[in-house]
Amino acid sequence: MKMIRRKLGLSELEVSPLALGCWQFAGGDYWGERTESSQVELVSAALDLGINFFDTAPAYGDGESERVLGVALKGRRDKAIVATKVSSVIHSADDIVKSCEESLRLLQMDFVDLLQIHWPARELPREEIAAAIGGLQKSGKVRAFGVCNYGPKDLADLLGTGLPIVSNQLPYSLLSRAIEYEILPLCRKHGISVFPYSPLLQGLLTGRWRKPDEVPIPRARTRHFRGNRPQSRHGEEGCESETFAALDAIRPIAESKAISMSDLAIAWVAAQEGVSSVIFGAGDRTQLEANIKALDVKFDESTLKALDEATAAVKAHLGANPDLWMGESRYR
Numbered sequence: 001m002k003m004i005r006r007k008l009g010l011s012e013l014e015v016s017p018l019a020l021g022c023w024q025f026a027g028g029d030y031w032g033e034r035t036e037s038s039q040v041e042l043v044s045a046a047l048d049l050g051i052n053f054f055d056t057a058p059a060y061g062d063g064e065s066e067r068v069l070g071v072a073l074k075g076r077r078d079k080a081i082v083a084t085k086v087s088s089v090i091h092s093a094d095d096i097v098k099s100c101e102e103s104l105r106l107l108q109m110d111f112v113d114l115l116q117i118h119w120p121a122r123e124l125p126r127e128e129i130a131a132a133i134g135g136l137q138k139s140g141k142v143r144a145f146g147v148c149n150y151g152p153k154d155l156a157d158l159l160g161t162g163l164p165i166v167s168n169q170l171p172y173s174l175l176s177r178a179i180e181y182e183i184l185p186l187c188r189k190h191g192i193s194v195f196p197y198s199p200l201l202q203g204l205l206t207g208r209w210r211k212p213d214e215v216p217i218p219r220a221r222t223r224h225f226r227g228n229r230p231q232s233r234h235g236e237e238g239c240e241s242e243t244f245a246a247l248d249a250i251r252p253i254a255e256s257k258a259i260s261m262s263d264l265a266i267a268w269v270a271a272q273e274g275v276s277s278v279i280f281g282a283g284d285r286t287q288l289e290a291n292i293k294a295l296d297v298k299f300d301e302s303t304l305k306a307l308d309e310a311t312a313a314v315k316a317h318l319g320a321n322p323d324l325w326m327g328e329s330r331y332r
């Protein structure tokens with residue numbers, strides 16, 4: 001199946017507007033047990049449906065997600081744009097190189113298309129980051145460089161090294177719009193593609209849970225939920241009533257367009273200026289096929305206005321902190 005391609009930032013990478021997130025391949029408490037064969041089948045189906053962009057990380061199941069993606073892309077590597085990240089524990093430039101080499105080993109690949117810093121590495125001098133990434137690009141192990149979870153100050157700081165940054169992976173959905181305040185306009189200004197994650201807020205925007213207590217524990221850790229829920233780390237009061245009121249307002253908007261809430265939610269993120277590709281997760285092939293229909297959704301001004309109004313109270317409550325999980329923002 002054909003799917004259009006878009007340039008990722010100022011790079012040469014031509015990516016599908018939807019990217020398959022591979023955190024789910026790690027299974028475990030968060031995503032539930034998954035077999036390797038079902039994930040291999042999912043990647044194969046994604047390629048057949050026109051998706052060429054895959055996002056993984058060493059942190060996802062301690063390398064398990066990278067390993068499974070490597071198995072899944074055997075024989076079809078040339079059809080894929082593979083994005084991974086640098087391990088969350090980096091203390092030196094050498095750690096960046098070692099992390100990338102371990103990713104290549106697990107992925108069984110000679111190079112990755114996009115290497116991203118997973119969370120800002122502030123303890124490391126920016127020149128060391130630039131030197132390590134420059135070296136990896138020179139050796140052909142990395143085609144392009146991106147960051148994740150970089151706020152305005154961190155981004156400006158790293159841009160100061162002259163290192164080309166093609167993308168910034170950030171949380172963005174109808175229920176997590178904090179990046180609209182500052183970082184999204186800044187990325188647009190610098191030609192850096194915003195590469196949004198959690199467009200469905202880990203399933204909430206599919207409408208499958210009608211009340212806060214129905215949401216599985218690990219997914220009720222975000223700042224939308226009460227801070228005294230199990231596993232929560234943000235310590236805030238949350239905005240459960242605003243969040244579920246927003247879902248109740250979004251549902252009829254989707255119905256009026258005869259589309260699913262998931263498609264509406266993914267399409268809304270994909271339609272934002274500065275976004276080249278949206279990373280979504282899928283539990284199985286049925287969800288994958290359903291989510292791809294988001295590409296057919298077109299918006300008119302009145303729908304965009306209705307969605308803005310439906311989600312304004314959540315946006316106002318959560319404020320300019322894009323951190324989904326921590327009240328004391330990890331963004332600078």
Ligand SMILES: NC(=O)c1ccc[n+]([C@@H]2O[C@H](COP(=O)([O-])OP(=O)(O)OC[C@H]3O[C@@H](n4cnc5c(N)ncnc54)[C@H](OP(=O)(O)O)[C@@H]3O)[C@@H](O)[C@H]2O)c1
Nearest residue numbers: 021022023148197198199200201202203206280281283287
């Ligand atoms: N850089 C970062 O810090 C960061 C952080 C988070 C995520 N990410 C990346 O972004 C990717 C996607 O984000 P995400 O997984 O957090 O969130 P998401 O795409 O918002 O949600 C994915 C989950 O929603 C459910 N779902 C998806 N489509 C559905 C449908 N049509 N009907 C019903 N349920 C559906 C599935 O849950 P079930 O599996 O339970 O069915 C799926 O696993 C990750 O895989 C990862 O690659 C990056």
